[in-house]
Amino acid sequence: MHSTVSCPLYEGRPIRDVTGDAIRPGGFIITDRALAFCSFAAGARVLDVGCGVGATVEHLICNYHLDAVGVDPSPVLLEQGRRRHPGLPLVEAAGESLPFGDGEMDGVFAECTLSVMKSPDKALAEFYRVLKDAGWLVITDVYARNPAGVDELRKLPLTGCLTGAMSVQTLIQKISARGFEVVLWEDHSRLLGELTARLILAHGSMAMFWGCVSDKSISCEEIQNTVQKARPGYVLVLAKKPGSSKEGNCRHD
Amino acid sequence: MAGKDTQAEGVFECLKCNMPMESGKVTVSYMGSDFPVELLKCKKCGFVLITEELALGKMLEVEKTLEDK
Numbered sequence: 001m002h003s004t005v006s007c008p009l010y011e012g013r014p015i016r017d018v019t020g021d022a023i024r025p026g027g028f029i030i031t032d033r034a035l036a037f038c039s040f041a042a043g044a045r046v047l048d049v050g051c052g053v054g055a056t057v058e059h060l061i062c063n064y065h066l067d068a069v070g071v072d073p074s075p076v077l078l079e080q081g082r083r084r085h086p087g088l089p090l091v092e093a094a095g096e097s098l099p100f101g102d103g104e105m106d107g108v109f110a111e112c113t114l115s116v117m118k119s120p121d122k123a124l125a126e127f128y129r130v131l132k133d134a135g136w137l138v139i140t141d142v143y144a145r146n147p148a149g150v151d152e153l154r155k156l157p158l159t160g161c162l163t164g165a166m167s168v169q170t171l172i173q174k175i176s177a178r179g180f181e182v183v184l185w186e187d188h189s190r191l192l193g194e195l196t197a198r199l200i201l202a203h204g205s206m207a208m209f210w211g212c213v214s215d216k217s218i219s220c221e222e223i224q225n226t227v228q229k230a231r232p233g234y235v236l237v238l239a240k241k242p243g244s245s246k247e248g249n250c251r252h253d
Numbered sequence: 254m255a256g257k258d259t260q261a262e263g264v265f266e267c268l269k270c271n272m273p274m275e276s277g278k279v280t281v282s283y284m285g286s287d288f289p290v291e292l293l294k295c296k297k298c299g300f301v302l303i304t305e306e307l308a309l310g311k312m313l314e315v316e317k318t319l320e321d322k
Contacts, residue, residue, distance in 0.1 A: 189321070194286050197315040201290050205314055 009160030010052065010116070011076050014212040018198045021055035021084070024112035024140065025234050026191035028059055031111065034138040035064060037184065037238055043067055044106040047130065049095045049123070050113025054081035054088045061088075066107075071098065095123035100130045107136040114171075115141050115164035124178040133243025137180055140236045142192065143168045149230030156226055157215045168235055180239035189233035265302055267295035274302055281312075284319045 009015055010023050022028060040046065042065040048056045051070025060068035071093040072078055081090050093099050095110065095117045108127045117123045127137055144150045147167035156163050166174075172182050196206065203209040206227075207220040214223055265274040274293040279301050281288045293302040303312070 193318050193321060196318045197283075197286065197288060200311050200314050200318065201288055204311055206318075 008074070008116070009158055009162075009213050011074060012213060014203065014209060015199070018202050019195065021053050023052050023055075025142075025195040026140075026188060028056070029191065030140045030188055030236050031056060031059065031109070031138075033186075034109075034136075034140075034236060034238060035060075038107060038136045038138065040064065040066055040107055040136075045069075045104060046107040046109065047071065047098070047100065047105045049098070049108060049110045049127070050116065051090060052077045052081065053084055054078075054090045056109065056111065057088055057090065058085055060109075071095070094118075096126060097122075098126045098130050102129055103132045103135075105130045105135055106132055107138065109138045111138070111140045112142065112161050114139055115161040115166070116159070117164070120164070120166075120174060121178070124174060124180075128178050128180065128241060131241045133241055135241045135243075137175070137239040137241070138236075139171075139175070139239070140188070140234065141165070141171065142232050143171060143235050145189070145231035145233040146229060149226070152226045153230045156223055157217045158210075158213065158223070160213075162227060162230075162232060165230065165232060168233075171235070171237065175237060175239050179242065181242055182237060182239045184236075184238040186236045187233060188236055192232060192234040265293055267298060267300055269300060270295055270297040272297045283316065286319065288315070 016023055020027060045067045046060055048060065048068060048070040051057050051072045054070050057068045057070040060066045069089040069091065071091045073092065073094040075092060078090050078092055081088060091099060095113065096119050108131055110127065114120050114123060131137065142161045142165045144153065144165045144167050150166060153163055153165055168185065172185060175182055199209045200206055203212060207224045210220040210223040214220065266272060267274055272295050274295055276291055277294050279290055279292045279294060281290050294300065
């Protein structure tokens with residue numbers, strides 16, 4: 001995570017009052033889309049990296065009968081998750097250092113979390129390590145539809161997915177460079193637009209929302225202009241660890 | 254706009270029913286998406302008041318966002 005502000009965006013009420021416990025665009029919509037594609041058998045071992053309060057872990061266990069576990073580096077969110085649902089398997093750990101053995105997982109989910117990790121490359125290497133051969137990697141994340149705006153995003157005094165957004169080409173290159181076969185990527189920017197609309201209605205404007213979550217070192221309008229320049233979108237990437245018969249790559253917009 | 258300003262500033266009544274408008278949950282639909290918002294509405298006929306400030310403020314920003322402008 002970045003260290004510019006004390007409270008990460010995803011821990012605060014200004015966003016969680018709008019997103020609910022899933023804390024990402026679309027809630028479980030893209031999760032369900034990915035699960036339909038991956039077709040995990042009941043009882044499959046899956047890991048949710050950046051699980052927050054465990055909403056997705058609960059969804060995977062209760063609605064898909066998967067053997068799911070979640071990790072998150074935030075003690076604040078994990079404690080809220082344990083209070084919300086005692087007994088949910090939630091572990092304090094960062095995506096770059098997973099407390100699981102090699103080849104233990106049938107699937108790894110990182111939904112709107114790779115972009116908040118200190119080292120996405122290290123995290124992807126860990127995802128690869130803990131996955132079984134032919135295991136699925138499910139990534140959903142904010143991305144910059146205008147890559148020219150990425151450098152300015154990095155400098156924003158915010159702690160959250162926006163400041164770690166990259167272009168979709170860079171994201172796919174990083175995933176492929178770790179040895180994964182990217183099977184599909186889909187644009188779901190519409191869901192980010194809907195979340196943005198909800199934030200505007202709840203806070204009055206996006207500038208006012210930034211005022212609630214920034215450290216005030218730059219103006220809310222400057223944050224909004226920088227974000228708009230990068231044209232944030234939202235993407236689903238499905239990738240597979242090699243080890244099964246090859247499937248054709250495809251892209252859906 | 255379905256209301257008229259009466260009495261104190263910010264108090265509106267429905268032009269059709271002459272009933273005071275009250276704040277309540279309304280679902281606004283735009284480009285296939287539904288958004289629950291708190292707006293003034295007539296308890297009798299259900300007409301909703303969208304003030305100029307609201308229309309040209311956050312609702313315009315929402316429209317631009319959903320139209321990806």
